[in-house]
Every structure is written in C-alpha cells, then in structure tokens.
Amino acid sequence: MKIALRNYRHTDFETLHRIDQACYASDTAYSRAELGTYLGFRGAECVVAEVATDADAAAANNRAQDSSQNAARIIGFSISARRGDHGHIITMDVLEEFRRSGIGSALLAEIEKRLVAAGVQRVGLETATDNEAGIAFWRRHGYVSVGVKKGYYAGRRDAYYMTKAVSPEAKPAGPEPGTPHARTGRKRLANSNRKR
Numbered sequence: 001m002k003i004a005l006r007n008y009r010h011t012d013f014e015t016l017h018r019i020d021q022a023c024y025a026s027d028t029a030y031s032r033a034e035l036g037t038y039l040g041f042r043g044a045e046c047v048v049a050e051v052a053t054d055a056d057a058a059a060a061n062n063r064a065q066d067s068s069q070n071a072a073r074i075i076g077f078s079i080s081a082r083r084g085d086h087g088h089i090i091t092m093d094v095l096e097e098f099r100r101s102g103i104g105s106a107l108l109a110e111i112e113k114r115l116v117a118a119g120v121q122r123v124g125l126e127t128a129t130d131n132e133a134g135i136a137f138w139r140r141h142g143y144v145s146v147g148v149k150k151g152y153y154a155g156r157r158d159a160y161y162m163t164k165a166v167s168p169e170a171k172p173a174g175p176e177p178g179t180p181h182a183r184t185g186r187k188r189l190a191n192s193n194r195k196r
Ligand SMILES: CC(C)(COP(=O)(O)OP(=O)(O)OC[C@H]1O[C@@H](n2cnc3c(N)ncnc32)[C@H](O)[C@@H]1OP(=O)(O)O)[C@@H](O)C(=O)NCCC(=O)NCCS
Pocket: 023, 024, 091, 092, 093, 094, 095, 098, 099, 100, 101, 102, 103, 104, 105, 106, 126, 127, 128, 131, 132, 133, 134, 136, 137, 138, 140, 196
C-alpha cells in the first residue's frame, strides 16, 4: 500500500467530513460548519493521507490525458493549530479499514514536524476517556494525560487533556494555556473550540 501525505485542498472538504462522520460517534463528529471553522483557524494546518488503489491506478492509466483526475483515495487526515509556542492537534482521523498500518503515525510525524518548524514547543490535544485506541495511540507517541475535562463531549463524555514536549525548551506540562481547564462541548461551539 503506497501512502502519500499532502496539504488539504478545498475540494477535499466533503471527503474529510465523510471520514470524520465515520471515525467518531455522533456526539463527537464535526458538523460541516465546525469542520470549516477548524480548517480556517489562524495557523491551522491540515494534512491528508491518500492511497493509490490498483483500480485507481488502472483507471488513471486509461485517462492519462486528463491531469485533473486524481488516482488516489483519501483515507485519513489531521488538523492542527498553534498559538505562540503551543500547538494543538484538533483532530486525527484514519478510516477503520486502514488502521494499524502506520497511517496515523505518519500523519502525526508530519503534523509535529510542521509545528516544530513554526516554533511550537509543546503540543496538546483532547481525547475521550473511553477511546482506548486513541489513548494507546497518543501514549505510544509520547503524549501523557495531565488532566480530565469533565463533560467535554456534548456535556456527557469526559476527555483527557494530553500533552507532549516537542522541544527541549518546553515548559513543564500543565493545563491548556489560554483556555479554561474544564469546559463542555456544545457550549464551546459558540467560540468554535470543540477540539479532540
Ligand atoms: C487513533 C487512530 C488515529 C490511530 O490511527 P492508526 O493509523 O491506526 O495508527 P498507527 O497504525 O500509526 O498506530 C501506531 C500505534 O498506536 C497504537 N495503537 C493504534 N491503534 C491502537 C488500538 N486500536 N489498540 C491499541 N493500540 C493502538 C499502537 O501502539 C500502534 O502501533 P502498532 O500497530 O505497531 O501496535 C485511529 O484509530 C482512528 O482514526 N481512530 C478514530 C478517531 C480517533 O479516535 N482519533 C484519535 C482521537 S483524537
């Protein structure tokens, strides 16, 4: 399986929305408005992972003249944002049938590389306390939980706030800077801040 990472294009929007709906429960998946807001954050980066399937490749050969056609399928993406030396992973989505193949890790490595290049020293994220796969994934990549945000998702499900120092100069881990420590998901929609 050949995976390629590239920057988000606005024509990817519906595909990303579909992937997000498939990856998260209904109280956690983003509406189109939310997804659009996160993609538009100042300092936001969105990296998509795509795979070329055999069928896609054959079809691409048959239409080699038409360069507007893309012989790849998006199978995952990640969005990050940053403020000063603090980075935040807003979401990380990999389609179920492509998991445990290193795609999430590849997306994360690219996102972290970009954040570090932009001067970020510490990266944070939220993940539901019942998301075993997500927690295992973040731990595997050096993220540690530094607190619980009660009712973070739709006022019902809790989230761990997890962080990782990506620079030796990073300050010690603590609550997310510049934002209240415990908030509820739906309320935060008003200021577009329901991250994962
Ligand atoms: C979490 C997620 C992004 C991981 O993506 P992925 O492409 O499967 O991740 P990788 O293949 O790079 O996994 C790297 C490591 O993370 C850990 N990991 C990932 N999924 C795991 C699982 N289901 N159970 C236990 N460990 C897991 C493992 O250590 C794995 O290494 P290994 O496969 O060699 O054992 C994916 O499961 C996903 O999209 N889930 C739904 C959305 C979500 O929960 N996102 C994260 C929460 S914000």
